[in-house]
Amino acid sequence: MINIISNHWQTLLYGLGQTLLCSILALFFSLVIGSLFAIMEVLPNKIAHTIGRAYVELFRNIPLLVVTMFFYIVIPKFFFQISGFAAGTIGLTIYTSAFIAETVRAGIQSVDTGQMEGSRANGMTYWQAMRYIVLPQAFKIVIPPLGNQFINLVKNSSVLAFVAGFDLMYEGNTIASTTFDTINSYLVVGVLYLIITMPLSYYMRYLEKKSNRGVN
Amino acid sequence: MSMIEFQDVEKYYGDFHALKDINLKIEAGETVVLIGPSGSGKSTLIRTVNGLERINSGKLIVNGRDIADKKTDMNKTRKNVGMVFQHFNLYNNKTVLENIMLAPRLVLGRDEAENKKLAMELLEKVGLADKAESMPAMLSGGQAQRIAIARSLAMQPKCILFDEPTSALDPEMIDDVLNVMKDIARDSSMTMLVVTHEMGFAREVGDRVIFMADGQILEDDTKEKFFDGEPTNERARQFLSKIIKH
Numbered sequence: 001m002i003n004i005i006s007n008h009w010q011t012l013l014y015g016l017g018q019t020l021l022c023s024i025l026a027l028f029f030s031l032v033i034g035s036l037f038a039i040m041e042v043l044p045n046k047i048a049h050t051i052g053r054a055y056v057e058l059f060r061n062i063p064l065l066v067v068t069m070f071f072y073i074v075i076p077k078f079f080f081q082i083s084g085f086a087a088g089t090i091g092l093t094i095y096t097s098a099f100i101a102e103t104v105r106a107g108i109q110s111v112d113t114g115q116m117e118g119s120r121a122n123g124m125t126y127w128q129a130m131r132y133i134v135l136p137q138a139f140k141i142v143i144p145p146l147g148n149q150f151i152n153l154v155k156n157s158s159v160l161a162f163v164a165g166f167d168l169m170y171e172g173n174t175i176a177s178t179t180f181d182t183i184n185s186y187l188v189v190g191v192l193y194l195i196i197t198m199p200l201s202y203y204m205r206y207l208e209k210k211s212n213r214g215v216n
Numbered sequence: 217m218s219m220i221e222f223q224d225v226e227k228y229y230g231d232f233h234a235l236k237d238i239n240l241k242i243e244a245g246e247t248v249v250l251i252g253p254s255g256s257g258k259s260t261l262i263r264t265v266n267g268l269e270r271i272n273s274g275k276l277i278v279n280g281r282d283i284a285d286k287k288t289d290m291n292k293t294r295k296n297v298g299m300v301f302q303h304f305n306l307y308n309n310k311t312v313l314e315n316i317m318l319a320p321r322l323v324l325g326r327d328e329a330e331n332k333k334l335a336m337e338l339l340e341k342v343g344l345a346d347k348a349e350s351m352p353a354m355l356s357g358g359q360a361q362r363i364a365i366a367r368s369l370a371m372q373p374k375c376i377l378f379d380e381p382t383s384a385l386d387p388e389m390i391d392d393v394l395n396v397m398k399d400i401a402r403d404s405s406m407t408m409l410v411v412t413h414e415m416g417f418a419r420e421v422g423d424r425v426i427f428m429a430d431g432q433i434l435e436d437d438t439k440e441k442f443f444d445g446e447p448t449n450e451r452a453r454q455f456l457s458k459i460i461k462h
Binding site for chain 2: 112114115117118119120121122123124128132133136137140
């Protein structure tokens with residue numbers, strides 16, 4: 001392991017950076033997109049509801065690799081050039097946002113309907129009630145399952161390896177095939193993934209505890 | 217002009233006929249108590265007044281606007297019509313003070329200093345000024361309901377709807393809430409429509425008593441006639457004799 005690290009630390013560090021960058025971008029955008037579709041799903045408007053439902057059902061039921069390959073191969077063929085990193089990040093974002101939409105929707109629906117009724121009866125519009133009362137409570141409820149989604153997202157970013165995204169997994173593959181030291185190569189890669197996911201896991205747990213303190 | 221006027225109102229939930237041919241006028245400043253067995257449509261009726269339930273036919277004029285008309289902006293009507301719920305529905309993610317200040321800030325654009333001053337005055341009025349920074353989860357039911365009433369009053373509405381405000385409370389907390397409600401009924405020109413089983417409240421501050429059963433209004437009397445005379449309707453008489461016994 002020491003050999004792999006000392007000989008290839010620059011490559012590994014680059015891969016780690018790409019994995020981190022992809023994860024941060026995908027995390028941010030999938031949270032935004034997922035929340036938007038979650039809100040569409042709970043809207044009284046039938047068309048918005050159907051669009052939200054269709055998006056979720058489509059993308060959570062197609063393998064991540066297929067979504068990613070679509071962006072890597074189909075888009076350049078018919079539209080414009082796109083790097084492996086971009087294709088992988090977009091695929092990961094779309095795929096994860098479907099799961100986040102499901103999670104956030106469940107959170108919104110688990111907020112007591114009295115909260116919305118109280119807000120409306122108090123004179124607020126639907127959107128004010130959502131923004132100030134319902135969504136803050138929904139997000140608090142979904143912190144633990146969202147943490148799961150985020151950790152899955154970081155691990156799923158290894159899909160970049162299939163589309164030449166130069167991420168941690170891709171670099172691990174390269175090192176393994178040039179050094180023939182497969183065991184140690186993948187051990188190092190595994191440890192590096194843990195370095196990203198463990199703090200994330202602890203941070204989500206901290207958020208969960210902090211938000212519970214506020215109420216009870 | 218009447219504050220609330222129902223004209224031939226019908227309401228269905230699927231096949232269930234919840235409100236049958238409701239005709240009712242409530243004048244500004246009146247305190248009207250709505251009683252009847254559970255499932256009789258009292259809550260449905262009161263919830264149509266601020267549009268939490270839509271009616272299927274007829275006219276429903278609240279504060280000069282026909283709210284059955286889809287073009288009517290319900291948000292404007294709700295500014296003038298407060299509501300107090302059985303289960304309080306305080307905002308769980310906000311402090312007591314924020315519960316009271318939020319809607320006046322967002323909906324009326326009330327100046328922050330004035331908003332806070334008014335909110336504190338209302339907290340004093342309901343006897344809970346020391347709870348300003350508490351979260352709703354830390355309040356007892358009686359306290360939560362008094363905060364909910366203060367939250368309604370903060371919008372300075374012309375009318376407040378009370379939907380079984382004491383039904384979810386422990387017996388010893390009911391009086392605290394009723395006293396606040398009596399103050400409102402006596403003090404101001406506020407129109408109050410109250411669904412309740414508290415006959416003492418109806419007797420003391422009510423102007424009229426309406427008895428409902430099976431989605432219909434069966435009796436609409438002055439409180440003198442209802443309590444001291446005799447309701448005309450047989451079911452109303454039976455209901456009254458049972459409820460007074462307890």
